[in-house]
Structures are given as C-alpha cells and as structure tokens.
Amino acid sequence: MFARPGAAATAQSGAYIATGADDAALIARVARGDARAFETLYRAYFPRLARFIERTTRRPELVEEILNDTMFVVSTGAHKYDGSSKVSTWIFAIAWRKSLKALRDVDVPLEADEGIEAVADEAEPKHEVMRAQLRRVLSEAVDALSPNHRAVIELTYFHEIAYHEIAQIMGCPVDTVKTRMFHARRRLKALLPERLEDIL
Amino acid sequence: MSPRVVNLDSAHGEVRELLPWFVAGTLDEAESRFVDTHLQACAACRGELEWERQLRAANNVALPGRDVDRAFAALRARLPAGRRETMSWRERLRAWRENVLPRPWLGWALAAQTTAIGILAVALVSARVQTADEAPTYRALSRPVAVEPARLVVAFAPQTEVAELRRVLLASGARIVDGPTAADAYILAVAPERLDAAVQQLRAEKSVLLVQSLEAKAAH
Incomplete structure (x- = not known):
C-alpha cells in the first residue's frame, strides 16, 4: 500500500x-x-x-x-x-x-502562459546541475504558467487544500480545477528532467 | 461510497488526475483507496506518483520571511476607529469568558497568580504597618515632610519586550521598586497624587494583565 x-x-x-x-x-x-x-x-x-x-x-x-x-x-x-x-x-x-x-x-493576463519556451531552454537535463539551480528552474517554470495555474499548484501542493475547496476559493467548477492542474503538470513535465530525484 | 468498477484504461486517466491531491493527502477515503489500489497494480502510474512527489517537493521551497509587525501596523492604521481601539470592559469580559473558561488550566494559572499577588500585597501592607508601629515618632522640626510614594502591583504579559515595558512605565509615571516576584509581578511606585491616573493608564495598556493598588484605602 x-x-x-x-x-x-x-x-x-x-x-x-x-x-x-x-x-x-x-x-x-x-x-x-x-x-x-x-x-x-x-x-x-x-x-x-x-x-x-x-x-x-x-x-x-x-x-x-x-x-x-x-x-x-x-x-x-x-x-x-x-x-x-x-x-x-x-x-x-x-x-x-x-x-x-x-x-x-x-x-x-490571467489565462495565458508566459515565456515558457525560454525557461525550457534553460531546463535541459544536466546531471551536474546543482539542486539550487534546478529549484530555480522549476520556480521559473511555475512562474511561466498563468496565475490560474499557479494558484491551483500552490493551493494543492503547499497549502494542502482539497480540489473541491480550491474550486470554492477560485469560484470555478471542480472539473476546471482538475483541468488546470492537469495542464500545469503537463507543461512542467515538458520542461523538467524526468528524474528530478537524481539531482534534488 | 460504493467500490468503483472501472476498466484499467479509464482508471489511468482518473488516477493521474487525482495524483496531486493523493500526494498532498487531501483526497477523501474512498478516492484515496481507489488510487492506492490502482497504484499497486500499475507500474506506469507509480512512475507518475514519483514524479508528482518530486514536483511537490521542489514547489514547496521556503520563501523569504516578511515583517508581520510592520504589515499589521499598516493595516491597523486603515481600520475604522472602532476596530482598532481597545475593547470596552464588557467586551473584555466576554473575551475573557471565551478565552479562559474553555481552558481550565489557564483559569487555574490566573487564579494562582492572583492569589500570589494578593498574598504579596497583604505581606507588604502588614510589613509597612509593622514598620510604622516600630518606627520612632520623633521628627525634627527642620526636617521636610517626606512624601511616601504610592505602590502598585502590576503583572505584565509574558511576551512583553523591554522597550514596551519602558514605554508603559514612562507613560504612567511609575517606576519599578521591587520584583519580579514569584508570580512574575512587579511593585511600582508612583507619586500619590498620580495614583488614580497611573492605575487607569496601566489598565488601558495591552501588555498589562493586572493592576492592583497597595495603598490601604485602595479600591482600585
């Protein structure tokens, strides 16, 4: 389990x-x-x-x-x-x-992602990248998302708030919260090395 | 909630959609069990789980702290007067009931402190009476009449800082002449004519928990 x-x-x-x-x-x-x-x-x-x-x-x-x-x-x-x-x-x-x-x-703009390609260029998987550098890259990758996506990530991961409460906070349907999270993770995954734990 | 019956393909999508909240521990029991059961049988989704954990750890980095005192002071200045002023005695009593009564240990602690202060007050007063009884009554005619300062017992809030203590003392015109006592109270001295004003001043201070005059006629 x-x-x-x-x-x-x-x-x-x-x-x-x-x-x-x-x-x-x-x-x-x-x-x-x-x-x-x-x-x-x-x-x-x-x-x-x-x-x-x-x-x-x-x-x-x-x-x-x-x-x-x-x-x-x-x-x-x-x-x-x-x-x-x-x-x-x-x-x-x-x-x-x-x-x-x-x-x-x-x-x-509240919906559009910004500058995500520029971040992707810096986020080439390099095993010699230091932990702090990678975290900076991730932070920049999250920053490149729209405010709507950043809010869902932050409320979920850091504040440990359930998705139905996030929907209440953001005034949107539950499915929209899940969709925003799915979109945000897909964009981040495209930017970051597959095995972060090798470096983190 | 009844157990879910889903085929594996649709389960992948549903599980991956829920993974962020599974990792954060905020799914309800049925959803969590559903994800858990699927993960035991699906290596691909276990890989997603690992990635999700790493992403969460990387996201949850600490940010530089901010000065809450400065920020609160800025907001306090904006609040309507009624919301930033100290409470009336009626509101204080209600707040005391709501804060202290549900916590018996706090009530006992306050009672113990009050008792200790009371004993101290009695001891001080009796010591002064005894001293007065034993003191020689002779006084030279040329000697100026000494004015004895009035004394108060004051208990400050435990977190009170030195700067705040100094400000409160200066504002009340009192000075510390003894303490801290076993109950963490202090004895203050103030000019007799300023006694009532000092008591009022001290009682209005947020950092002062208790004020009690030690003067014989005191009903403060």
Missing part, C-alpha cells in the same frame, strides 16, 4: 495547524469588533496568505498591499461569513479575488 504522502510531508508544507472551530470562534469575535481576535487571526494567516499571493501574482512588491486589502475585508466583513465553507476557504477566496484585481490593474 502506498502511504498518503501528505501526512509525512506536513513539515515542509503550509498546512495550517489551527482547527476550523478555532477559526470560526475568532471570526465570530472579529464580527463583534474584537480587535485582539482580529490581530490573532491576522498573524495566523499572514505567512500563508503572503506566500499564496506572492506565488500566484509573482509581484513581491504588491504582496503586503494585497494581503492587507484581504484582511481589511475580513475585518469589516466578518459578519458576512455564514459558515457554509471553512474560514480558511473564505479568506483565501477573498485573497484570490484581491490578487486577480491587482493583476488586472497592472494588465497581467
């Missing part, structure tokens, strides 16, 4: 350790204007949201602005959270919409 790798790999992922009940209690307090509860929630979500926004938008200089726009909505709109999804899903959905808005404001 193949062990589900997620459990063993939690240390290197962004899986959130707080329970949904903790988050729901915090949101209820935020809705009543509890400033300390909001600060607790902000600090708990800051690392994950910052990473998600940075990996999705590829705009490090915009990360804190987008993150604070997101948490501003959380603070002032906490009373609108209706419990129909996890708090984390609700917050990530706001972050995704704010990220899309920021990208539209700087005229970044």
